[in-house]
Amino acid sequence: SSYLKLLEENRLLYNQVQDLKGNIRVYCRVRPFLPKQSDRRSTVEHIGENGNIVIVDHNKQGKDARKIFAFNKVFGENTTQSEIFFDTQPLIRSVLDGYNVCVFAYGQTGSGKTYTMSGPDITAEETWGVNYRALNDLFEISQSRQGIISYEVSVQMIEIYNEQVRDLLVVDGSNRRLDIRNYSQLNGLNIPDASLVAVKCTKDVLELMKVGQGNRVVGATVLNERSSRSHSVLTIHVQGKELASGSKLRGCLHLVDLAGSERVDKSEATGDRLKEAQHINRSLSALGDVISALAQKSSHIPYRNSKLTQVLQDSLGGQAKTLMFVHLNPEANAFGETISTLKFAERVASIELGAAQVNK
Ligand code: ADP
Structure with missing residues (x-):
């Protein structure tokens, strides 16, 4: 045809x-x-x-x-979760070799972002999404390198809501706001001040994710009553030390569940909902600008136009690797x-x- x-x-x-x-x-x-x-x-x-x-x-x-x-x-x-992960795995594994990797889930509310990243049912392993599979894989590979490289893994989880960055791993649920103005000067891989929690296995991370999810800001829209109106960033920091040479490496994996990309008018938003929608639209286009400037090897990368791109600056561009899943309904x-x-x-x-x- x-x-x-x-x-x-x-x-x-x-x-x-x-x-x-x-x-x-x-x-x-x-x-x-x-x-x-x-x-x-x-x-x-x-x-x-x-x-x-x-x-x-x-x-x-x-x-x-x-x-x-x-x-x-x-x-x-008809693609299964394990088929999706099969094509993601090499990228994830490069974190253990010292690369920074960002995985994004993009799409309108209800298009399957959460399905891809987390999966529909945490108790059914075959339905697990990229997050859990990635963690299992990282821990498994680091185990298999025992005696050659020793790894330390730690986790941060933040949320960006209305251009404010919040720490999701504060146990008291106070949704602590973080000031990232000096972030680029710190030149580290961590988001300064956000709780950084050491983990030993996937189960540890799942516990933390439960805390984090509980702390996320959710709002009601016509499209989806409790759709998430914020970006969440789960960051896995890996520090490795090669035992023979003593040489060190660090890599990090950012798993980013973006807020729904639907346009404002569809949600019939007013007031707070309208403000949310405008922040979301603006930060998603800032992300698009940064990635497309990187893809075109542009000399100016506009990281500073949104909190999301500021936070991820060290992991977008350079040797870092980016994977974006775009979801269609x-x-x-x-x-x-x-x-x-x-x-x-x-x-x-x-x-x-x-x-x-x-x-x-
Ligand atoms: P989003 O996170 O983008 O708002 P969800 O992941 O919640 O969307 O998906 C919306 C609905 O579609 C859910 O009921 C989810 O279980 C279902 N769904 C999404 N992707 C798939 C898929 N690949 N296979 C089966 N069901 C899916």
Whole structure:
């Protein structure tokens, strides 16, 4: 069919773009339809090899109705949690070799961010998301290197809500605000002043995450009554010492569950909700600006435009590696949000394969 031919034509260009992309990867994941949904028309018409996805607007006809996007990988609705992790694992493991890694979950509320990062059911191991699998993997590998390298692992967990950074690991639940103005001068990998807790195993981290989740700010929106309106950052710090040489390394893994990317008007927001939405929109576009400036090897990287990019400055750019999961809700009525999500992702990935090529 015509779009298969189109995919083929774009392949060469796509491969060239891939080579330029360096340390930024973008994976797209489409969630399945939920049992209750009656309108089963999907906006996802085709997922090709080499990370292509064709989106269709059911309100339009012919060629105008279709847009093609390309990413490092696209995972369809039947992809399992372990398949997702398989393609994430090498990146995660590089933390133990002293790299800094950021994994982001991006998408509108209800598109599957929490599913990818944490999973739907902590008691069912096969449904575990990237977070738990990553931790298990890090602890397992560090165990297997015992006698060669000794590792110390510690954890921080913060939240950014309305451009305020809060420590989520304060046990009394007081939601302590952190001042990060001097952060860049400290030039360390920790977020200064945020609680830094040593951990020995995945179970320790799960306990801490429970504390952290309990301290997150949640608000009500029309889209999702208790959707999270803040970004949460779980940071795993690893310090290794090679026993023979005494040489040291440090790496860190940031697992970032971003606030929902839906546009303000959809939530019919006023007052506090409107303010939240504006902060979210602004910080997500600041993140997009930073990643796309990095992908284009721009001389100025605008880290200072949001708290999120300030906090992650040492782990975005340089030798650091970034993986962004962009999530799609396949429902026809989510078409508008789906397109804006894909446009964000495309900008981040610096890939230009939009409607222009499709309509040639
Ligand atoms: P978000 O964190 O983006 O708001 P959720 O992760 O809560 O979205 O997902 C919304 C709903 O869709 C949940 O009921 C979740 O279990 C379901 N869901 C999301 N992704 C998948 C998936 N890949 N497979 C099955 N169900 C999913």
